[in-house]
Every structure is written in structure tokens, then in C-alpha cells.
Amino acid sequence: MSDIQSYAAPRTLAEAADILRSGNVTIFAGGTDVMPQMKTGKLKLQPTLMNIRHIPELLGIAQAQGTVRIGALTTMTELLNSDLVRERFHALWQACDHFASDQLRNVGTIGGNICNASPAGDTLIPLLVHDAKVVLTGKPNGALATRTMPLKDFFLAPGRTRREANELLIAVEMPLPPADFVSEFFKFGTRPALDISTISIGLAAQRKAKTLQNVRVAFGSVAPTPIRAPQTEAAIEGKSLDDDAIAAAVAAAAKEIHPISDVRASDWYRRELVHNILQRMLVHVRDH
Ligand SMILES: Cc1cc2nc3c(=O)[nH]c(=O)nc-3n(C[C@H](O)[C@H](O)[C@H](O)COP(=O)(O)OP(=O)(O)OC[C@H]3O[C@@H](n4cnc5c(N)ncnc54)[C@H](O)[C@@H]3O)c2cc1C
Numbered sequence: 349m350s351d352i353q354s355y356a357a358p359r360t361l362a363e364a365a366d367i368l369r370s371g372n373v374t375i376f377a378g379g380t381d382v383m384p385q386m387k388t389g390k391l392k393l394q395p396t397l398m399n400i401r402h403i404p405e406l407l408g409i410a411q412a413q414g415t416v417r418i419g420a421l422t423t424m425t426e427l428l429n430s431d432l433v434r435e436r437f438h439a440l441w442q443a444c445d446h447f448a449s450d451q452l453r454n455v456g457t458i459g460g461n462i463c464n465a466s467p468a469g470d471t472l473i474p475l476l477v478h479d480a481k482v483v484l485t486g487k488p489n490g491a492l493a494t495r496t497m498p499l500k501d502f503f504l505a506p507g508r509t510r511r512e513a514n515e516l517l518i519a520v521e522m523p524l525p526p527a528d529f530v531s532e533f534f535k536f537g538t539r540p541a542l543d544i545s546t547i548s549i550g551l552a553a554q555r556k557a558k559t560l561q562n563v564r565v566a567f568g569s570v571a572p573t574p575i576r577a578p579q580t581e582a583a584i585e586g587k588s589l590d591d592d593a594i595a596a597a598v599a600a601a602a603k604e605i606h607p608i609s610d611v612r613a614s615d616w617y618r619r620e621l622v623h624n625i626l627q628r629m630l631v632h633v634r635d636h
Pocket of ligand 1: 384
């Protein structure tokens, strides 16, 4: 903590943007990434530590005009307790259900998960298949300005995003899906709780008779960033989900992922997981 020269706890977005504009700020939400990364030396704290937990505009889940907005400070526990999330964004609900432990879910925020930009970040995969957009705000020219960007364009590399240093992520927005929309998330880790994903898969689509339309597939922990998988999506878009279509999707996925070998799994093992679990998820969606 010796690197910190000042501590700020703004109560408005305008105040937070002013602090960010003055430069050299570390943003602190739940702290569940900041604290361990600071201790291991992965994160070098900036001279100003800004606690954003007192800014009301960052709170809550709201629905208006076909769009659902989730404030950046929304915790995993709040997402898990939301009927709207459970019923209409089921993959996101499943990701929160498999997230760390109760203690971590109570403080870890969706904004922190997004801005930490880990390829293994669990909420990122369901957000990608729900076509989420990030909402960023700052005062680049002295006045508060907000911009939105599709989440799929937000990630650049592990830990790196298109967020400017003077911007705050204030929310994530998603279209309210139709009632016949299915969304599923599966995470494989080497132990059932408190584990980082070895791989994760998100699948979302509108079910029309035996076909899937508007298909979205995303993968975690198989590339430097979380990824959408357009060729996998195309292999099943509008098709009857028979064994041939499922085999084509699984073959397309193998070309779209670029896993590495690390302490959690080898490249080969990750490929086997994606093959088997994607196949299992597609059969599950077809038969239920
Ligand atoms: C034991 C343990 C288990 C974990 N298990 C999981 C797991 O199962 N799945 C998973 O995905 N993650 C896991 N994590 C990682 C972590 O809990 C999540 O990434 C969490 O969502 C981070 O949220 P936070 O509010 O604590 O973020 P913080 O630690 O406060 O911030 C994370 C990063 O985002 C930045 N930031 C935060 N909020 C904003 C904002 N609004 N605007 C701009 N920048 C911002 C911070 O500056 C920092 O760089 C685990 C961590 C630990 C320690």
C-alpha cells in the first residue's frame, strides 16, 4: 500500500471523471482482483486509489424500452438473486452460480470482471452471447461524455481493453431477449468451486421448432481474450440440430480456438474439452 499517495471516494460520476482526468488513478470496486494482483506484484498501484463504491449511478439492474442495463457495481450475488437475470439471461445466471465462493460473489462486481479482462472471466462469455455493450464515461474535453461499444470489440489482450485511462465503465447493456430464447453457460475447472475456468462456453439462440436462429457462441480460456465464434455460429444457424450439424459446429469450433498450455491444462486437453462440451451443450439444447 506504500505506493498510494491519495485516496478518493467520489459520490458522483462527474467527480469520479474529474479524478480520472487528473491521471495516475487505480480504480477499486470489489477489490477481489486488485488486492491479490497488488500483493503478487502483477498490478502496480497508481498514486491515487479511487474507491467507486459510493457512486449511485453504478448500482442496480434496470429494464427500459427493450434494453436491460446492469450497473458496473452489481455484484455476482445481486445477479444471482435477480429473477430477470435467471429467467431471461440464464447463461449469465449460471456463470454467477459457478463463480468462486459466496464471499467472493458478495463483493466481486460485473464491472470489475469486465475491466480485469481475463480470458477466463466468467461473466464475459454470457455477456458476449447476449450481445452486450459496455457503457463508458469520462471527461476527455472537460464535459462528461458517454460512449458505448460492443463487448466483443472491447478486449485487446489479457488484462487490456479499449477503455481509456480517463474512463469509467458505468454499465453493461443488453437487448431483452425474446421469451423463446435459450442461453446456456458451461464452465470446466479442475475442482467444483473457487476455480478459474480451464475452458468455458456460452451458447444462445432463438429456438424455432427444431432449428436455432440468431445463434451466438462464445469461448473463454482458449484465446488471449474471450471470443465469439462466428464460424461455429454459422454451422448451426437456421439448421435442424441433427448429428451432422452438431459435428459441423464442433469442427468449426476447433478452427476458431487457439488455446495454450499452462498450469491448468494443456492445449490438447482444452481442445478435447471444447469438442466434448460443445457437443453435449448442443444435444442438451436440442433435446430440451
Ligand atoms: C479466490 C478468487 C476466486 C475467483 N474466482 C473467480 C471466478 O470463479 N470467476 C471469475 O470470473 N473471476 C474470479 N475471480 C476474479 C475476481 O473475483 C473477478 O474478476 C471480479 O468480478 C472482480 O470484480 P471486483 O469488483 O472485485 O474488481 P476489482 O478488483 O475492484 O477491479 C478489477 C479491475 O477492474 C478495474 N475496475 C473495476 N471496476 C471498474 C469500473 N467500473 N470501471 C473501470 N475499471 C474498473 C480495476 O481497476 C481493476 O483493474 C476470483 C478472484 C479470487 C481472489
